[in-house]
Amino acid sequence: MCIFVAAQEIFMKRRNYAIVSVVAVVILLLIFGSKMFFVLKPGERAVVFKQFSSVGLDKDNILTPGFLAIAPWNKLIRYDVREQKSEETMDVLDKGGLSINIDVTIIFNPYYDKIGYLHENIGISYVSVMVIPNVRSSVRAVTGRYTAEEIYSTKRGEVESAIIETTRSALKTKDIEMKDLLIRSISLPDKIKQAIESKLQQQQEALAYQFRLDREKSEADRLRIQAQGISDYNKIISASLTDRILQQKGIDATLELSNSVNSKVVVIGSGEE
Numbered sequence: 001m002c003i004f005v006a007a008q009e010i011f012m013k014r015r016n017y018a019i020v021s022v023v024a025v026v027i028l029l030l031i032f033g034s035k036m037f038f039v040l041k042p043g044e045r046a047v048v049f050k051q052f053s054s055v056g057l058d059k060d061n062i063l064t065p066g067f068l069a070i071a072p073w074n075k076l077i078r079y080d081v082r083e084q085k086s087e088e089t090m091d092v093l094d095k096g097g098l099s100i101n102i103d104v105t106i107i108f109n110p111y112y113d114k115i116g117y118l119h120e121n122i123g124i125s126y127v128s129v130m131v132i133p134n135v136r137s138s139v140r141a142v143t144g145r146y147t148a149e150e151i152y153s154t155k156r157g158e159v160e161s162a163i164i165e166t167t168r169s170a171l172k173t174k175d176i177e178m179k180d181l182l183i184r185s186i187s188l189p190d191k192i193k194q195a196i197e198s199k200l201q202q203q204q205e206a207l208a209y210q211f212r213l214d215r216e217k218s219e220a221d222r223l224r225i226q227a228q229g230i231s232d233y234n235k236i237i238s239a240s241l242t243d244r245i246l247q248q249k250g251i252d253a254t255l256e257l258s259n260s261v262n263s264k265v266v267v268i269g270s271g272e273e
Contacts, residue, residue: 037069038068038076039068040064040078044080048077057119059119079124083107083108083179086131090102092139092140094148095144102139102183102185102186103186104139104181105182110175111175111177134174143159
């Protein structure tokens with residue numbers, strides 16, 4: 001009987017210990033669960049900062065989408081690595097110092113496998129700290145090499161390409177990939193805009209006039225070549241018509257006339273007086 005009671009007491013103590021352990025675990029999970037368990041969504045990547053480790057920021061171990069569990073004393077740092085868009089409006093100067101207003105759109109994202117280095121060197125605010133300033137700097141540097149007319153019309157594509165290459169090179173060294181950059185609009189002072197549009201219109205009219213001249217010249221050359229061909233043909237024919245050939249032609253014509261139903265009189269002669 002004493003053995004049974006002792007066993008029962010041991011069982012109760014173990015049960016109570018188990019209950020206390022479970023309760024403790026539940027409490028710990030409630031307290032630290034938000035710091036231990038994470039879900040990374042598609043388009044997200046993360047790195048871990050290990051506060052009590054010599055590693056510190058684990059830059060090379062990039063966490064991918066899914067359920068994650070880390071020690072509660074560590075810190076998870078997540079990044080959105082999908083393509084992002086930023087729109088900027090800025091006033092810049094052209095080659096001659098004329099003020100131009102430009103609206104641009106930049107599309108970019110951090111390199112998936114470099115977010116650890118991005119976080120260490122720049123931080124989570126990399127868009128405002130690095131992307132936008134570099135875009136503004138590139139736009140100003142490039143537009144300063146062109147005139148307002150070139151930026152507005154004649155070399156707009158070239159200007160856009162130069163801005164893209166300059167910005168892409170600057171951001172790549174900071175672990176940011178620039179996908180594209182578009183110039184949405186270019187605004188000039190009204191007088192300058194009107195002068196450029198008037199000049200472009202005159203250039204188009206001049207090109208149209210030159211096209212008409214070239215077309216008429218081509219037609220004149222064609223007619224001259226055609227006339228020369230006819231003349232050469234007649235010369236060849238005239239040189240080949242001997243007296244015998246002409247006499248035979250006359251006989252053939254007379255015979256054809258005699259066979260006509262309307263012929264009444266046929267005169268045959270040599271043609272000599």
